[in-house]
Amino acid sequence: MRLAIFMLTTLLCACTGLPRAQQATVEQASPYLIVFAGDRDEKDEDFFTVIDVRPRSPAAGKSVATVPIGLKASMPHHTEYAMPSRGELLFANAHHHEATLLVDTSNPLQPRIARTLRPPAPLRFGHDFARLPTGNMLLGFLRSEGPSPVAAEKIVPGGHGGLAEYTSDGKLIRIASAAVANLKQPVRVYAMVPMLDIDRLVTTSAPMMEDFSADVVQVWRYSDLKLLHTIELPPGKRADGSPLPGAARYPFGPKRMADGSILMNAFGCGFYRLSGIASEKPRLNNVYTIQVPEPPRPDASRGACSIPTLVGKYWIMPVGRAHTVVVLDVSNPAAPREVSRLDTPADFNPHWSAKDPRSNRIVVGAELGGEHGMYMLRFDKRTGSLSFDQDFRTAAGKPGYIDLARQAWQHGPSGEAWAHAALFLDGAR
DSSP: HHHHHHHHHHHHHHHHHHHHHHHHHHHHHEEEEEEEEEEETTEEEEEEEEOOOOOOOOTTTTEEEEEEEEEEEEEEEEESOOOTTTTTTTEEGGGGEEEEEEOOOOTSSSEEEEEOOOOTTTTEEEEEEEEOOSOOOOEEEEESSSSSSTTOOSSSSOOOOOEEOOOSOOEEEEEEEOOOOTTTSSSEEEEEEEGGTTEEEEEOOOOOOOOOOOEEEEEEEETTTEEEEEOOOOOOTTTTTEGGGGGGGSEEEEEEESSSSSSETTTTEEEEEEETSSSSSEEEEEEEOOOOOOOOSTTTTTTTTTEEEETTTEEEEEEEGGGGEEEEEOOSSTTOEEEEEEOOTTOOEEEEEETTTTTTTEEESSSSSSSTTTEEEETTTTEEEEEEOTBBBBOOOOBBBBEESOOOOOOOOOOOEEEEEEEEEOOOO
């Protein structure tokens, strides 16, 4: 029997022309990608689409199921950063309508919108999600009712953001404000890292449609959502060691590291390590800065380091304004080092990244240009290098590309779509 299995495996590898290691990866890969898509001309409803990403499928790269969300021009934005456990609903953000959607993916070919949540007063404009070990969900809000603390910011509402905790099926448990007395800039709660083992929660602050945002990290006590510390990011540094204040702009994507510290990138591509989180004096240090071209104006955003993915000791970093994806070795969080880059076309600004939990594939979405499609990449854990997935090609031969502009949507002919958030979806949920 073992000999027969060996001979069959050898034959399969020979027939596909793939190395045996890659063949195993392909066989184990998640079959689908769920994408939160917007109707490009905003005449029809936005929707979720399920894309077939089985490498040898006749429908590879094509939509196989859709579900409209009941909203137009909603600005489909972030979902959770990883698929929830089986039986749990996926949370997603339809930003312009301030709607949090709970999506049932138990049948991957028949997703459905199970519930729609509105912001709990006085919080407004929910953005990011953090799933707790209990299954509960933390939701960060960028604003609250009232004016911005910056007189020049005229958006309404424009108050400080905050937090809310929900059950896994969307029942509100509690809320908390991120407001800090006498802080000159508004706190826009962006991404979150719960650390329940030490009764802490760490949040970052970055804007979406807002004009002003404090470049701070906040440390909370999770048990009662008491805000303990608000820490301003120090300037980043250039390659020569000189200060680079733009590198600290908009603290973005935090990840908990094996040593208990938190490493985070700022949108300006500075990297910051938060340590001593449970102590009376947490420490925040700039430990690295990705070197990218400087912006044309001092007030312009630098780099656009966005949504990271952590794979073992590697930090995979989309860098939108540099049109590249950078890989850092963060085995020592106090001293990250760059190991590779993969450049994308100049009309694609990498923003979102998510890993297939069943293979070495990574999907990358865009922002500010390029949202008409996504790239499928392969990641080599031995070398830290990325490559375009050769299993996916457009009709014009573009490798690794999944085109959202040329699809047939199952719910009807709504035309071209755009998106920047996607997650891998298995076939048995």
